[in-house]
Amino acid sequence: MPSHTPLIKMTWTDHVTGRQGHLVIDRLVRGVSSGGLRMREGCTLGEVADLARGMTMKEVLHYNPESRYIPLGGAKGGIDCDPRHPDAHGVLVRYLRAMRPYIESFWTTGEDLGLTQDLVDRAAAEAGLVSSVQAVYPLLDDEAAARKRLADAFAVDVDGMGLDELVGGCGVAEAVLTALDHARVTHRGTRVAIQGLGTMGGSTARFLSRAGLSVVAIADIKGTLVNEAGLDVESLLRSRDAHGGIDRSAMRPADREMPGDAWLTVDADVLIPAAVSYAIDATNQGRITARWIVEAANMPVLAKAEELLALRGTAVLPDVAVNSGTNAWWWWTLFGDIGADADEAFAHIRRSMRALVDQVLARAQADGTTPRAAAHAVVADRLPLIAERFGWYR
Numbered sequence: 001m002p003s004h005t006p007l008i009k010m011t012w013t014d015h016v017t018g019r020q021g022h023l024v025i026d027r028l029v030r031g032v033s034s035g036g037l038r039m040r041e042g043c044t045l046g047e048v049a050d051l052a053r054g055m056t057m058k059e060v061l062h063y064n065p066e067s068r069y070i071p072l073g074g075a076k077g078g079i080d081c082d083p084r085h086p087d088a089h090g091v092l093v094r095y096l097r098a099m100r101p102y103i104e105s106f107w108t109t110g111e112d113l114g115l116t117q118d119l120v121d122r123a124a125a126e127a128g129l130v131s132s133v134q135a136v137y138p139l140l141d142d143e144a145a146a147r148k149r150l151a152d153a154f155a156v157d158v159d160g161m162g163l164d165e166l167v168g169g170c171g172v173a174e175a176v177l178t179a180l181d182h183a184r185v186t187h188r189g190t191r192v193a194i195q196g197l198g199t200m201g202g203s204t205a206r207f208l209s210r211a212g213l214s215v216v217a218i219a220d221i222k223g224t225l226v227n228e229a230g231l232d233v234e235s236l237l238r239s240r241d242a243h244g245g246i247d248r249s250a251m252r253p254a255d256r257e258m259p260g261d262a263w264l265t266v267d268a269d270v271l272i273p274a275a276v277s278y279a280i281d282a283t284n285q286g287r288i289t290a291r292w293i294v295e296a297a298n299m300p301v302l303a304k305a306e307e308l309l310a311l312r313g314t315a316v317l318p319d320v321a322v323n324s325g326t327n328a329w330w331w332w333t334l335f336g337d338i339g340a341d342a343d344e345a346f347a348h349i350r351r352s353m354r355a356l357v358d359q360v361l362a363r364a365q366a367d368g369t370t371p372r373a374a375a376h377a378v379v380a381d382r383l384p385l386i387a388e389r390f391g392w393y394r
Contacts, residue, residue: 169203171325196275
């Protein structure tokens, strides 16, 4: 993607606690940008800027001139606070109040690391906002119908999990299956290790286990659960707390608990970092033996680590493609490309993600590059088409 300076980079300081929050608007399309809000201790402006750039790429990768959903620009918000801290909710509400003019006008946001959509929605209401995505409403043909369609979609439950929680994992799982198909590897029995059992990690684990893959390790904040014969994913999902922590009473006799970083080194074909950014660095990458790393989290693999992994034959499927399904589902639903129906949503996500990952892997093979470089090349091809149609800043 061509280098450029974000339209807006700003840091806010909470007058009550002194904690800081950040907002970066990387790009506007039709006057609007899209990107979630994360909350984690240590979140920086540089991190948020990188995430905002990634959001621009995710939007561009889903550009289809025949869809009702026309990709938006990229943006991101971040708050430097542990979401479990007693101050967290108050800081979140005050941040949203401070960012209200941006959210009302041109930044649509939602859940990300450390925050669920329910928490964002409740805090947004306390901050006096109509919705965290209200900036997109003027672009809708029928705002009332669109908002009802999205609300109905959020109310859909699939075997105890909300549709909004499942769509991202559906996309990640389809990326994994597409990579296996490219390599002519059988799905059943392929071993998977996942870091994180929150929204993205949990839903990914469900879809992959139901596709016949064996989830042999899952890490949470307390450690890594391992079972070489496969963990009982559904039981562990039912035991989770609001932050993805697993109740150890749900472990079976054959399950073992290992240190938190053990998910990196277990005997697995596929590693799925689905929690924090910067999880795989130049040091710990040397312990990885998996054939694929599939980035369900944002920016979990550092550039030097990816370079070294590529030399050893481990492919990294990049976040800008892999975890883009959640964002796209919101807009497909709101703009009316799909309805408030789980089967329709999953089918649309699978088709779109398979086409996207197929294109990225084929481009990487043709160009002799990594999947990330190929994804960036696809963005570079499509970005001028969007700019020609909508302009660079409007």
